[in-house]
Amino acid sequence: MPASSAAAPSPTDAAAATATAARPKSAPQKSMEKLGLRRDIDLALHLPLRYEDETRVVPIAAARPGVAVQVEGVVREAQVEFRPRRQLVVRIEDSAGDELVLRFLHFYPSHQKSFAPGQLVRVRGEPRGGFFGLEMVHPTFKAVQPGAPLAASLTPVYPASAQLPQAYLRKAIAAALARAPLHELLPPGSVPRGLPPLREALNYLHHPPPDASLAALEEHAHPAWQRLKFEELLAQQLSQAQARQERELLRAPPLRAGAGGLHEKLLAALPFQLTGAQQRVAEEIAQDIGRGVPMHRLLQGDVGSGKTVVAALAAAVAIDAGWQCALMAPTEILAEQHFRKLVGWLEPLGIRVAWLTGSVKGKARKQQLEAAASGEAGLIVGTHAVIEDKVRFARLGLAIVDEQHRFGVQQRLELRRKLAHDGLEPHLLMMSATPIPRTLAMSYFADLALSTIDELPPGRTPVVTKVFGDARREDVIERIRDEVAQGRQVYWVCPLVEESEALDLQNATDTHAQLSAALPGVMVGLLHGRMPAAEKAAVMSLFTGGSMCLLVATTVIEVGVDVPNASLMVIEHAERFGLSQLHQLRGRVGRGAVASVCVLLYTAPLSETGKARLRAMAETTDGFEIARRDLEIRGPGEFMGARQSGSALLRFADLQEDSALLQQARALAPRLLLEQPAAAQAQVDRWLGGKAEFLKA
Template sequence: GGLHEQLLAALPFRLTGAQHRVTEEIARDLARPHPTHRLLQGDVGSGKTVVAALAATVAIDAGWQCALMAPTEILAEQHFRKLVGWLEPLGVPIAWLTGSQKGKARTRMLERVASGEARLVVGTHAVIQDRVVFERLGLAVIDEQHRFGVAQRLQLKRKLEGTPLEPHLLMMSATPIPRTLAMTYYADLDVSTLDELPPGRTPIVTKVFADGRRDSVIARIRDEVAKGRQVYWVCPLIEESETLDLQNTTETHARLGEALPGVQVGLLHGRMPAAEKAAVMARFTGGELAVLVSTTVIEVGVDVPNASLMVIEHAERFGLSQLHQLRGRVGRGSVASVCVLLYTPPLSDTGKARLRAMAETNDGFEIARRDLDIRGPGEFMGARQSGAALLRFADLAEDSALLAQARQLAPQLLEHHPRAADAHVNRWLGSKAEYLKA
């Protein structure tokens, strides 16, 4: 039906070369008679959403539905707004599903999904709830896939139950979890990489400071705000904890309010009602708030080009994926941006390795590779997403040449000796082969 070409013509910007290449790879996947299992890896701000939209047009044009699932309401809503702007003018009906929906509004959305009226469904974990029945789900897109558990990802793939079919699965991430990265070695996951940022993005400088230098960081905030810029300050807790002596969001919000007289300082955390969160974000996005003190709810899906400084409190407590995602909230415009990682000494060896990785590279795939080294890949035939690999014979680092060889030979074995391939799978995987689909 030409929907793909219509969207390309309607976009208010030109795709990068990487976006064109990746879009073609995904379109080839969708034309095959077996389910796609592809990871779209692209650094923060590389334009993964428009690639997902173009993939959705291919599925919708072929008469199927598409679902896009994101881990937070903030991110899901950002995707929804973009997709409505791009696709509804082309006649694509889009449904919105989140846990906060109630009553008639929710019932109406479920009816639109079940009847097939909604060709694209965007939402949070609500998309995989039992009550959500698709008429004909052909493509499932999971954004920030490292934020979902293995069982949750499998649940979305089972939405075609009652048929022998599975939907194509496209997972998107700026920093793949160690398990996912390790699975790419095993050829169970094809990888497309957006290795080109849209024009106008600036690299982010990352600095690591002990928390004794907090006053100089606050002085830097004053300078940024005086220039008309905006600042994030991220804390790991909402309120004071008796077990963990960490700077908490409410206390930090009060302290920054005192230290920055005349500066509008906002507060955002996951326990706030959805409407209140949306109001605070709207004030920050609109430039009314100069500083936003937040928990990790702003990890993904927040796009404020005027924000030039990110401060992460107790950075040693965060995983590398999270740190990289948080850092990606700045550097989204043409302004030179800085990310400050504040830590409390003494640091463990793992903490040192994490912070060193953040200071040395901005590359999401390199960050994921180091995360794999630090944390281990977890279970390939199970649900654990990090930790010792429990491989009896192979070593991911030392046996990379053998893995490359196996990757070339596997399709040949499948094509020319299918019975031997089945026996091989049963011998090594048995009933656990299902885990390779997540």
């Protein structure tokens, strides 16, 4: 998570900013700003990547190939040689008479001046065996006087850029560290036992003593690291707790289901029975929207667990109470899938469902907008077009956002602002087929109420997953022939639409041509994101109607396509997809009573991450286990979507490794808000600054 300054800049910050504004910025200053290093606190929290040990000098005779050391010696000879290319070759000799060759393939006249014969130099680098004995290639070096003191602490090496020399950055950070407002904000006794004060922790991490454990520093296990992680986790927990508190003060329309109301009529009309899990979460949502406080609930359920019908029941309650409901989905295909189901369930009950996407134009669009604005439409379904400026609602009380991680923060904030009515906030139900691992739910979704559909409807068949190298492609095509001969349908998913110089992947168009040639007499369709909406709709209609047997598609079919007769899913270049995306795609088959297979085709060689993903897919179909492994492999960013405004979620802490610190921060946050609200706010300001708003979206 991006570090920010304390609530107000220090006087030294303000003076420095005024002085800086008065003169042109140097290249290093511009580079620092690009890295977000504008204030003292930013610099203080810019921690080293690694450390170099310049606290001691090793005799040349004790230096070993491949082990970085610092040596000291007198320059005996320095000359430019041409063998085979121009290079500066320097020979130094230490006090014991042992020699070391320094070799520079890139050098400047200043290098030659530093290596004047007779000059004492300190050199640091990794020795290697050379033709004339030990040598160092491009070591760091400096000319010194005899008896010059050694560094008192390990030398930090910071994340930087080519225009930002380490020496400049070290000096800037050391100065900022002395000025930064790093006073203790937390009351005594609230920091876990054994962790140092914040200023002490940062001083240690920037300038570790010579005897510091490099392993503890590099693995972020040292108490100084633990203190930073705790501070960051606490700020994040406080921000979430504040969001909960603020929401409790807001008002929303109480949406209560009456006896014999729409939701009961809908239940009676459904051609299937709800599962126990669906009944439970529908009741949780009904209780929540019945209060006068805005619901902020995440409904999670594995692929195919039946979230749409739960959303329909919530919409029926809202409409019965005299309010409108909007359902927003990230893609037109998913929005249309919801629309078809909801029209089928709700229109027989007298509810008009409006349809708003980017492809609805002209007179049709005007009619849909009027239906929403007049209140004639009780339910409005669409893509992000639902939150465009021209869209008005008569009385909108419930907003449902599907696949919420696919929407940006700004879009969700826009939705909330748009729906405000007479000082009331809408109830918000977010849905996700990517289950949230427990550690993530405890941290970044801590301000949400969580409902989980943890059972699949009866009749769903488990999907067998097979992993094949690309050499088995012909075998896979043979399997497609068998499936089609039995009247089944097949998906073939490709990761790209057109050729890319960066990725040597077969595109969807080529694959469509190849499969059409290999399977004469079989109708093979093509579906990708760049097709006109009408063309997409025509292709999907042929496939869902059963006349098209094989559909070659990009990931536009990831969510929202429901064809019970589809029994085989082939995912080409599976190593290029994220784990949750592979799981979503696999969920397009196994939706009927037919035994289904998902084939993951990969191209060697596989990276470690690629191997881990494919192994996870082959070993489990449990969405929660998939989510846990995905968090392990990739970290939490993908689960959050743009909730964090595109920045890294946690800069110092790790949800997997630091769960004990997360528990402590979670326990302290509500107590601190209650007993020391000023300290709590200062903590959020220091660590999150303006980012706190994005965590509440």
